Amino acid sequence: MNVVLLGATKGMGQALARQMAARADRLFLLGRGASSLEAAARDLEVRGAAGEVGVATCDLEDTSTFEPALDAAFAALGHVDVVVVTAGLFATQDELEADPALAERITRVNFTSTVVFCEGARRRLLEQGGGKLCVFSSVAGERGRKPVVIYGASKAGLSRYLEGLDHKFRAQGLEVITVKPGFVKTGMTAGLKPPPFAGEPEQVAAQVLDAIDRGDPVVYAPAPWKLVMAVIRHLPRGVMRRVGF
Numbered sequence: 001m002n003v004v005l006l007g008a009t010k011g012m013g014q015a016l017a018r019q020m021a022a023r024a025d026r027l028f029l030l031g032r033g034a035s036s037l038e039a040a041a042r043d044l045e046v047r048g049a050a051g052e053v054g055v056a057t058c059d060l061e062d063t064s065t066f067e068p069a070l071d072a073a074f075a076a077l078g079h080v081d082v083v084v085v086t087a088g089l090f091a092t093q094d095e096l097e098a099d100p101a102l103a104e105r106i107t108r109v110n111f112t113s114t115v116v117f118c119e120g121a122r123r124r125l126l127e128q129g130g131g132k133l134c135v136f137s138s139v140a141g142e143r144g145r146k147p148v149v150i151y152g153a154s155k156a157g158l159s160r161y162l163e164g165l166d167h168k169f170r171a172q173g174l175e176v177i178t179v180k181p182g183f184v185k186t187g188m189t190a191g192l193k194p195p196p197f198a199g200e201p202e203q204v205a206a207q208v209l210d211a212i213d214r215g216d217p218v219v220y221a222p223a224p225w226k227l228v229m230a231v232i233r234h235l236p237r238g239v240m241r242r243v244g245f
């Protein structure tokens, strides 16, 4: 596969890119830091990625970087099979309630900017006749929950956008894969107490790679979160108000 990844310098994106490299996929990396992008590219080449792994700067906090970065990636790969977006930001509900600027930043990066980036990817994938768009949202977007009111809202908006995109364009060859991780042990969650069913990035990456190959529209990862969220989705509002999760 020819794959463009935004967010492969760390965490689940890095684990996914490494598994793609190990099966000799061709990769092109987008991200905000030139030196971390270069380091990630060289690492992926050593791990078996086909040819040279190209890079271009793309910062979710600067929408003017999106079009040049996508142009560079599509030009370098020729045909793109998959665009993967794992980039995103997290902060605790306490941090977000105390800092309106941070709340604005997280909602903008996780929702508005990610949608604008995906629109650029969507246009290009459709122009070449189709392809796959795999985007990391979160189980936090499934219900309004006390510990993730603001972060969860940003992911809820993203999940709805991706669902609509899949409904509208799948018949034209654009397969949208929405990944809804539960708690996964990465830099993003460092310092937080892992709940039951907390996952490792490599385990999630393997599950996501299978889902990309199959074109599954929604992936809960690690898998037990599918059942957990089925229960949480059906809890009455009165119960949600009383519980603390």
Ligand SMILES: NC(=O)c1ccc[n+]([C@@H]2O[C@H](COP(=O)([O-])OP(=O)(O)OC[C@H]3O[C@@H](n4cnc5c(N)ncnc54)[C@H](OP(=O)(O)O)[C@@H]3O)[C@@H](O)[C@H]2O)c1
Residues within 6 Å of the ligand: 006, 007, 008, 009, 010, 011, 012, 013, 031, 032, 033, 036, 058, 059, 060, 061, 086, 087, 088, 089, 090, 109, 136, 137, 138, 139, 140, 180, 181, 182, 183, 184, 185, 186, 187, 188, 189
């Ligand atoms: N970990 C969890 O428990 C969990 C649960 C549910 C959903 N998720 C979602 O899953 C995705 C991946 O999470 P993760 O835990 O793997 O995160 P992570 O380890 O913190 O990695 C985040 C990635 O996003 C990139 N990034 C951050 N801000 C960016 C920006 N402004 N422009 C471009 N790239 C940017 C980072 O690049 P740099 O190297 O430049 O920092 C990094 O590559 C995120 O969307 C997250 O919200 C995570």
